[in-house]
Amino acid sequence: MTVERDSTTRADRLLRAARPRGITPTRGYRVFQGVNAVILTAVVVVTLYPFVNIVARSFSDQTEIIAGRVNLWPRGFNLTAYRLVMSDPMFWTNYRNTVVYTVVATAIAMVLTVCYAYVLSKPHVRGRPVLVGMAVVTMVFPPGLIPQYVLVTSLGLKNTIWAIVLPGAINVFNLLVMKSFFESLPVELEEAAAVDGLNTYGVLLRIVLPLSKAMVATMVLFYAVSFWNSWFTAFLYIDRLDLFPVTVYLRNLIAGATGAGNMGGTSDAVQSAATLQAVTIVLTVLPILFVYPFIQRYFVSGVMLGAVKG
Amino acid sequence: MSTTLDRPRASADGTAAPARARRARGPTWRRAIRRDWQLYSLAVVPLLFFVVFRYVPMLGNVIAFRRFRPGGSIFGEYWVGLRYVKMFLADPTFWHVFTNTLVIGTLTLVFTFPLPIALALLLNEVRTRAVKRFVQSVSYLPHFLSIVIVAAMVMQLLSVDGSVNQLVRAAGGEAIPFLQRPEWFRSIYVSSEVWQTVGWGTILYLAALTTIDENLYEAARIDGANRWRQTWHVTLPGIRPTMVTLLILNIGTFMTVGFEKILLLYNPLTYPTADVISTYLFRMGFESSSFSYAAAIGLFEALIGVTLILTANAISRRTVGTSLW
Numbered sequence: 001m002t003v004e005r006d007s008t009t010r011a012d013r014l015l016r017a018a019r020p021r022g023i024t025p026t027r028g029y030r031v032f033q034g035v036n037a038v039i040l041t042a043v044v045v046v047t048l049y050p051f052v053n054i055v056a057r058s059f060s061d062q063t064e065i066i067a068g069r070v071n072l073w074p075r076g077f078n079l080t081a082y083r084l085v086m087s088d089p090m091f092w093t094n095y096r097n098t099v100v101y102t103v104v105a106t107a108i109a110m111v112l113t114v115c116y117a118y119v120l121s122k123p124h125v126r127g128r129p130v131l132v133g134m135a136v137v138t139m140v141f142p143p144g145l146i147p148q149y150v151l152v153t154s155l156g157l158k159n160t161i162w163a164i165v166l167p168g169a170i171n172v173f174n175l176l177v178m179k180s181f182f183e184s185l186p187v188e189l190e191e192a193a194a195v196d197g198l199n200t201y202g203v204l205l206r207i208v209l210p211l212s213k214a215m216v217a218t219m220v221l222f223y224a225v226s227f228w229n230s231w232f233t234a235f236l237y238i239d240r241l242d243l244f245p246v247t248v249y250l251r252n253l254i255a256g257a258t259g260a261g262n263m264g265g266t267s268d269a270v271q272s273a274a275t276l277q278a279v280t281i282v283l284t285v286l287p288i289l290f291v292y293p294f295i296q297r298y299f300v301s302g303v304m305l306g307a308v309k310g
Numbered sequence: 311m312s313t314t315l316d317r318p319r320a321s322a323d324g325t326a327a328p329a330r331a332r333r334a335r336g337p338t339w340r341r342a343i344r345r346d347w348q349l350y351s352l353a354v355v356p357l358l359f360f361v362v363f364r365y366v367p368m369l370g371n372v373i374a375f376r377r378f379r380p381g382g383s384i385f386g387e388y389w390v391g392l393r394y395v396k397m398f399l400a401d402p403t404f405w406h407v408f409t410n411t412l413v414i415g416t417l418t419l420v421f422t423f424p425l426p427i428a429l430a431l432l433l434n435e436v437r438t439r440a441v442k443r444f445v446q447s448v449s450y451l452p453h454f455l456s457i458v459i460v461a462a463m464v465m466q467l468l469s470v471d472g473s474v475n476q477l478v479r480a481a482g483g484e485a486i487p488f489l490q491r492p493e494w495f496r497s498i499y500v501s502s503e504v505w506q507t508v509g510w511g512t513i514l515y516l517a518a519l520t521t522i523d524e525n526l527y528e529a530a531r532i533d534g535a536n537r538w539r540q541t542w543h544v545t546l547p548g549i550r551p552t553m554v555t556l557l558i559l560n561i562g563t564f565m566t567v568g569f570e571k572i573l574l575l576y577n578p579l580t581y582p583t584a585d586v587i588s589t590y591l592f593r594m595g596f597e598s599s600s601f602s603y604a605a606a607i608g609l610f611e612a613l614i615g616v617t618l619i620l621t622a623n624a625i626s627r628r629t630v631g632t633s634l635w
Contacts, residue, residue: 057466071473115355119350144612150370254465
């Protein structure tokens with residue numbers, strides 16, 4: 001008995017040493033740790049549940065869903081809905097559009113952002129405050145939905161990839177992050193390269209960019225994810241089915257579902273749409289879930305960098 | 311004109327530039343361009359982008375005061391004065407959506423601002439690093455989803471046969487078509503907003519928490535502060551600058567609310583609580599083709615937004631000494 005008590009106090013002492021803010025863990029603190037564990041578990045469960053539920057629904061039988069029996073696990077397992085969605089050529093066309101739009105938009109955005117950020121990062125450039133101001137002002141005064149639409153339409157960009165790619169080509173937040181990163185690079189390297197006869201373009205391409213690989217990767221991810229996820233610009237400027245990105249495909253699938261159509265609830269069309277929706281959600285979200293573990297830390301570091309300067 | 315002629319020469323002896331700059335009495339534009347023309351050339355296309363896609367539409371807001379003809383000039387045809395402004399000020403629907411915007415904006419702020427702080431403090435107390443990492447990774451996930459996907463998930467969960475209604479039935483209630491009920495819309499909107507943003511919102515706080523000086527805790531302990539008091543007197547003041555900055559940013563987006571999400575989730579049945587300024591102007595512009603009227607509303611909304619962010623910034627600079635600029 002005494003031995004046991006002894007060992008617990010020793011454990012306590014060890015714990016106390018290990019804890020940076022270590023004061024004797026009072027009973028209140030132990031209770032708090034318990035409550036904390038419960039809260040955080042709840043956070044994890046609540047965050048993940050919708051994903052699990054959607055996967056379960058996507059593999060489930062129609063009648064089981066209508067009966068309201070699908071939660072964590074598929075019931076009446078079948079792949080009919082998957083076959084249905086995957087055999088729709090429009091789904092794949094739209095999916096391919098998403099890929100194309102994302103790649104082109106990200107490429108353009110990166111070139112513009114890097115170029116402008118590099119100019120802004122040079123303290124000796126005359127007129128630099130004006131150049132910075134030009135960008136920052138657009139953050140405080142957004143251009144406005146209607147005038148933007150009128151402009152894009154009058155430029156004849158409707159129903160072209162450019163309507164999606166160009167209006168969002170520079171994100172000012174990303175621009176400022178990139179700028180502060182360039183400012184943190186040692187000037188000596190660039191000066192040495194200039195002495196060796198490289199011009200500004202050479203310095204940027206051969207010295208600065210190779211030094212900024214991690215930052216450039218972060219920026220590419222920032223842009224790529226936002227273009228991959230965007231739907232509203234396409235929704236606004238694209239009328240042709242075969243030019244939609246997959247997000248608009250999904251939007252059109254769910255658009256009917258909130259309408260007055262399913263008010264009292266169970267018309268067949270709406271219900272079969274439920275499984276198709278689940279499948280489309282799963283297929284759309286899959287690439288993000290797949291790369292998420294790898295890209296997450298880049299995002300976090302990007303946000304921190306932005307905050308330091310922001 | 312002369313600068314363009316000078317360009318080839320400047321590039322030819324670019325290395326001589328510092329010497330020339332030293333000779334100059336304060337750099338002039340001409341000298342600056344001669345020396346840095348390669349740098350300036352990199353800025354040309356981005357500047358073109360800003361002018362065309364940001365500043366032209368900004369000026370395009372004048373259609374709020376001009377007659378606009380689709381297919382005509384993007385700046386409108388002729389002045390009509392404050393006609394459209396008077397129109398929306400006299401429009402009862404406008405005041406209705408204005409109120410809705412304030413309510414949804416306030417609710418969103420009240421929940422999405424403090425909850426990340428709370429979650430960050432809780433995460434900060436987790437001793438096992440792997441557990442902390444795991445919870446963080448999971449909670450960031452919804453941030454990476456398209457709004458369309460979030461909306462679709464909300465619809466699935468809240469449908470008559472969805473999980474939430476299964477709970478309702480299990481509790482002995484009748485299934486509720488949540489998305490068709492105006493009284494439910496705000497709760498749905500705010501909870502989905504919290505679901506999507508709370509984890510991501512902790513990043514900056516967690517970063518700020520690691521920068522707090524350990525000695526402060528040591529001192530507080532010597533003064534006899536328990537953990538609760540340490541949190542109150544050391545931790546919270548330590549992350550105050552971050553809190554203020556994020557609060558200002560949140561206030562700045564107060565009026566725009568989650569326009570895209572509302573557009574996806576609302577329907578005529580829920581307009582009484584769900585319709586906000588931005589969705590109303592969207593319908594005015596794109597369903598009724600009243601571009602000038604919609605532009606006038608948009609301009610009004612933007613002005614409130616700018617005023618809010620400038621005011622919040624000024625107040626915080628005066629009172630707590632933290633500001634965005």
